[in-house]
Amino acid sequence: MSRTLRYREALNEALREELRRDETVLLMGEDIGVYNGAFKVTEGLLAEFGDQRVRDTPISENTVVGMGVGAAMTGLRPIVEIMTINFSLLALDQIVNQAASIRYMFGGQVQVPLVIRTPQGGGGQLGPTHSHTWESLFLHVPGLHVAVPSTPADAKGLLKTAIRSDDPVVFIEHERLYGQRGEVPDEGEEHLVPFGQAAIRRAGDDVTLIGTSRMALTAWRAADQLAAEHGIQAEVVDPRTLRPLDLDTIVASVRKTNRCVVVEEGWPNGGVGATLAALIQEHAFEWLDAPVVRVTGADVPMPYAKSLERAAVPREADVVRAALSTLRDV
Amino acid sequence: MFAAVMADHPLPDAGVATEWLQAMHLIRRFEERASELYAQGRIGGFLHVSTGEEATIIGSVRALRETDYLVSTYRAHGHTLARGSEPGRVMAELLGRVDGLCRGRAGSTHLFDGARRFMGGYGIVGAHLPLAAGFALAADRLGTQDVTLCQFGDGASNQATFGEALNLAALWSLPVVFMVTNNRFAAADAQDKESSTKDLVKRAKGFGVKALRCDGMDVVQTHDVTAEALAVAREERRPMLVEARTYRFRGHSAADPDEERTAEQLEEWRRRDPLVTFGDRLVKAGILDDERRGWLDRDAIARIDEAVAFAEASPEPDPQTLADDLYAGSGR
Numbered sequence: 001m002s003r004t005l006r007y008r009e010a011l012n013e014a015l016r017e018e019l020r021r022d023e024t025v026l027l028m029g030e031d032i033g034v035y036n037g038a039f040k041v042t043e044g045l046l047a048e049f050g051d052q053r054v055r056d057t058p059i060s061e062n063t064v065v066g067m068g069v070g071a072a073m074t075g076l077r078p079i080v081e082i083m084t085i086n087f088s089l090l091a092l093d094q095i096v097n098q099a100a101s102i103r104y105m106f107g108g109q110v111q112v113p114l115v116i117r118t119p120q121g122g123g124g125q126l127g128p129t130h131s132h133t134w135e136s137l138f139l140h141v142p143g144l145h146v147a148v149p150s151t152p153a154d155a156k157g158l159l160k161t162a163i164r165s166d167d168p169v170v171f172i173e174h175e176r177l178y179g180q181r182g183e184v185p186d187e188g189e190e191h192l193v194p195f196g197q198a199a200i201r202r203a204g205d206d207v208t209l210i211g212t213s214r215m216a217l218t219a220w221r222a223a224d225q226l227a228a229e230h231g232i233q234a235e236v237v238d239p240r241t242l243r244p245l246d247l248d249t250i251v252a253s254v255r256k257t258n259r260c261v262v263v264e265e266g267w268p269n270g271g272v273g274a275t276l277a278a279l280i281q282e283h284a285f286e287w288l289d290a291p292v293v294r295v296t297g298a299d300v301p302m303p304y305a306k307s308l309e310r311a312a313v314p315r316e317a318d319v320v321r322a323a324l325s326t327l328r329d330v
Numbered sequence: 331m332f333a334a335v336m337a338d339h340p341l342p343d344a345g346v347a348t349e350w351l352q353a354m355h356l357i358r359r360f361e362e363r364a365s366e367l368y369a370q371g372r373i374g375g376f377l378h379v380s381t382g383e384e385a386t387i388i389g390s391v392r393a394l395r396e397t398d399y400l401v402s403t404y405r406a407h408g409h410t411l412a413r414g415s416e417p418g419r420v421m422a423e424l425l426g427r428v429d430g431l432c433r434g435r436a437g438s439t440h441l442f443d444g445a446r447r448f449m450g451g452y453g454i455v456g457a458h459l460p461l462a463a464g465f466a467l468a469a470d471r472l473g474t475q476d477v478t479l480c481q482f483g484d485g486a487s488n489q490a491t492f493g494e495a496l497n498l499a500a501l502w503s504l505p506v507v508f509m510v511t512n513n514r515f516a517a518a519d520a521q522d523k524e525s526s527t528k529d530l531v532k533r534a535k536g537f538g539v540k541a542l543r544c545d546g547m548d549v550v551q552t553h554d555v556t557a558e559a560l561a562v563a564r565e566e567r568r569p570m571l572v573e574a575r576t577y578r579f580r581g582h583s584a585a586d587p588d589e590e591r592t593a594e595q596l597e598e599w600r601r602r603d604p605l606v607t608f609g610d611r612l613v614k615a616g617i618l619d620d621e622r623r624g625w626l627d628r629d630a631i632a633r634i635d636e637a638v639a640f641a642e643a644s645p646e647p648d649p650q651t652l653a654d655d656l657y658a659g660s661g662r
Contacts, residue, residue, distance in 0.1 A: 026471060052471065058501070063460040063494035070464020073449065074399065075472055078464075097454050098461065106442035106450065107433035108655035143656055166658035 001186045002153075008178040010152035011041045011117075013187065014159035015079070019049050022077060025163060028055045028064055029081030029117075038083045039119060039178050065091040065116060069099045069168075072114040077163060082118040085134045085172060091116075099168040100143030115162045119173040121214055121265055122313050128301035131309075133266035135212060138170040139242040139275065145169040145195055146243040150216035152182035154240055157193030165195070174214040196244035200253070204233030207259040207323045210250060212239060212272050215263040215295075215314060222263075222319035234323060242272065250276065251283045258289040259326040263319050268296040290326040295319050339550040344617045348626070350392060350549055351612060354384035354605055355630035357408040360417055363634045364407065364424055364438075373424045377438045378405040385604035386511050386574045387412050389544075389552025390479060393560055399447050399465045399478040401458050404439040406451030409481060413448040415441075417633055418640030427644035434647040435655075449478075456482065456489030459508065463495045463569075466504035470567070477505045477563045479556070484512040487530055493537060499569035500538035507559045508539070508571045511546060534571035546574030547602045577602070 005013070019025050031038055033046040033056040046054040057064045061082055068078040082088045088095065099112050122131035138146045145167055149155040155173070162169040185191040201220050204227075211219030216238035223234035235253050239245060254260045260280055262273035273294035280292050298312040341347050361379040368377040380387060383405075391412035394400060402409040410420055415431060423430030424438050431443050442450040449465060452458040462480030469476040486492060487510060499506050510530050527533055531541040540562070544555035552574055559570035612618040618626075653660060 024471075055502075058494070058497060060490075060494035060498065063463070063491055063498060066457065066460020066491065066495075067464035067467055067498065070449075070461035070466075071468040071471070072464070073461070074465045074468040076468045093454055093457055094460065098452070098457060102450075103658075104656050105432065105435050105440050106444070107431070107435050109432070109442055109444040110449075111658060145657075 002183040003186060004181050005152045005184045006178065007152045007155050007173075007180045007182070008039060008041050010156035010184050011159055011173065012043055012045070013184075014156040014163070015042065015045060016048070017187075018160055018163045019045065019053060024075060025077045025079065026053050026055070026071070027079050027081065028057050028068060030057055030059055030083050032056060032081050037081065039175065041117075041178070042081070061087050061090040062094050065094040066098065068114045068116070069094055069102070069112055072112045072168075073102065073110050077113045079115040079117060079163065082116060084130050084175070085118045085120040086129055086132055088116065088118055088134065095138075095144070095168070095170065096141050100141050103167065104143055111166045112168045113166050114168045115159075115165075115171055116169070117159075117171045117173065119175045119178070121174045121176055122297070122302045122309055123176045125304055125306060125309055127304045131302035133213070133264070133297060135172050135242060135264070136266050136271045136275070138172070139272060140270075143168070144243055145241065147171045147195065147241045148213040149173070149240060150177065150211075150213060150238055152180065153184045153191070154193055154199070156184055157191045158195070158240060161192050161195055172213060177214055180217075193240065195241045196246050197240065198246035198249040199238045199240055200249065201236040201238055202234065204235040204257065206232045206257055207234045207261065207326055208237060208250070208253040208257045209234050209261050209263060209319060209323065210237045210239065210276060211263040212242065213265060215265050218314060218316055219263045219319055222316040222323065225316055225320050226323055230320075230324065232323065232327065247279060247283065250280065254280055254284045255287040258287050260288070260292045261295060261319060261322045261326060262292065263295045263314055265297045265313060267299055268294060269299070271296055293322045293326055295322045339548070339554050341550060341611070341615055341617070342553075347612055347617055350388050351605070351608055351618070352626045352630065353388050353412060354549065354608065355627050356417065356633060357384045357387060357411050358605055359627070359630040359634045360407060360411060360420070360637070363638060364421070367424070367638070373438065374426060375437050375439065376404065377424070380405050380408040382603070383408065383511060383513065383546065383576050385549035385608065386546035386552055386576050389546075389549040390481070390509055390556040390572070390574070393553050393556040394479055395476075397447065397474070397476050398560070399449050399462075399469070399476060400481070401449040401462050401465065401478065402451050402481045403455070403458065403483060403486070404451055404453045405483070406441045407438065409451070410441045410443050410448045413443060413446045415443045415446060415448065417637035421637040421641035422644045425641045425644075426646060427641055428647045429640070429644035456486040456491040458482070459486065459491045459495035462506050462508070463499045463504055466499065466506035466569075467502065470504060475564055477507065477560050479507050479509060479560065481509050481511060484510055484525070484530065486510070487533065488525060496534060496537035496539045496569065496571070503567045504569055505563040505567055506569045507556065507563050508534070508569065509556065509574060510571065511574050511576055513576050530571070530573045539569050539571050541571040541573060543573045543575070546576030547604050547607065549604060549608050
């Protein structure tokens with residue numbers, strides 16, 4: 001059985017269940033306790049679990065992540081909330097040079113079961129230091145897992161898997177998804193979504209749309225529009241985790257539809273679409289009837305004005321146009 | 331003044347004192363041999379030796395319990411040897427061999443011996459201060475009595491992690507001792523060119539961390555002061571800082587030239603060589619005779635010979651193992 005929850009409530013439930021299940025789970029972050037989190041994801045957790053397990057931190061991102069790494073190396077399963085992914089850049093040394101490398105560089109003697117939860121994305125008129133999308137940055141780094149849930153059910157199931165992972169996970173939420181509702185399996189049912197398993201949101205034979213994070217929903221809505229207005233059946237694939245990546249599902253879909261559009265909110269250069277396009281031509285070149293098309297965020301720092309910000313983030317119409325461009329000869 | 335300071339700190343038992351000197355000789359001979367191998371091109375990458383810092387290393391590490399955590403910088407050969415790592419496995423790591431502590435993944439810069447709670451050498455200056463606070467956080471949460479000793483150089487005190495980690499450790503009452511080895515040189519710059527406040531004890535106080543100072547060339551004093559700091563951290567559940575004043579005989583890395591030091595300075599510090607001063611003290615106290623003292627050094631040389639032989643006999647890692655240990659359950 002299931003019920004409807006908001007994305008933030010699903011995340012909250014995952015945290016609560018894992019805090020109850022495992023004494024070594026501990027939360028750290030700015031304003032996560034008394035204030036219940038900048039996006040209210042940690043609501044009520046301080047009251048239930050106390051200030052030893054739900055810890056408000058100073059504004060010291062790099063050191064707080066580093067403490068999470070250290071605590072993870074010595075027996076805890078810390079979850080560090082970074083208020084927005086833009087601030088994770090302050091902690092890149094700890095995330096890349098330490099968390100991602102430690103198991104490998106020390107020859108497998110120690111592990112880092114750390115989760116870094118952080119939201120990305122534009123749409124709130126927060127300007128260039130609070131609106132960017134950095135999933136491709138972490139996709140780049142060996143040793144990390146990267147989760148990009150787009151639905152409440154995945155938010156819960158992937159977060160529980162992340163907390164139980166023995167390796168560091170960059171768990172990327174989206175600021176514009178926190179209020180989204182969706183069906184989530186009932187409490188009491190063990191709901192774990194495995195890493196490296198893409199979801200096919202909608203089946204179709206004409207074109208594959210791959211969307212990450214919020215863009216998974218944009219792609220999904222674009223597919224409905226393609227069907228309603230153009231009679232085109234798009235298959236929508238949500239990778240759910242970028243590391244590990246479920247390449248099999250992506251390649252199988254492209255081999256079926258022979259066309260592919262990748263939709264991401266981040267910048268085009270070195271982005272998710274660039275990586276996926278390369279992988280698809282490596283594994284499905286013979287099956288492609290059109291070049292893989294990327295729909296990305298504009299190649300500018302995120303502007304403030306509403307009209308400019310709208311122009312910088314991909315919308316359904318952009319995806320529809322891109323899909324149609326792959327079908328021109330049909 | 332030096333002698334007066336020493337007199338304040340009585341020697342430990344003869345057996346203990348002798349073992350300290352022996353361990354100091356082992357580190358010295360290890361570093362000398364490693365430098366030779368590096369000069370011959372048999373060790374790659376960087377090589378940071380701790381020649382001259384043996385008293386700081388042994389004095390502080392001998393103050394630890396077996397279950398305490400020790401964490402260090404890229405200059406960590408001495409720390410891992412002090413913790414009891416087999417010299418052969420340390421040397422094998424330097425040579426990039428499969429029997430190295432980290433199976434040849436780490437090199438001189440990133441040594442780690444988890445079984446001995448030596449929690450690593452770290453290549454990014456100051457990056458391990460947050461980790462140390464994290465070890466202390468875990469120890470505290472798990473209800474153990476384990477304390478973390480975090481070694482770093484004065485250069486790291488200008489990284490933001492210094493202030494952030496001290497602040498958090500004080501704020502959260504964590505059992506960690508930050509030990510700064512002030513060797514008066516950060517990379518190649520003499521310290522007074524890069525720190526507006528040279529007094530690290532004062533800086534620590536600014537973050538709410540009580541600090542002690544010791545003469546890092548005096549193994550007994552270093553031991554006693556570190557032990558005091560560890561006891562405070564363990565019993566009173568709060569961080570401490572220890573500043574050990576010391577000196578580095580060679581350049582920053584074995585590849586760097588000797589920088590900015592006069593012949594007089596070097597001569598002055600060589601007179602303070604901790605192996606000489608501590609050895610003399612043990613002879614004077616009747617704990618050692620010259621013959622036994624000479625044997626300690628010859629034994630260190632023999633152990634390093636064995637270590638080099640072990641390391642050189644160890645194969646290079648198989649390229650097939652390149653992706654081992656990237657994630658849990660991958661390879662191996």
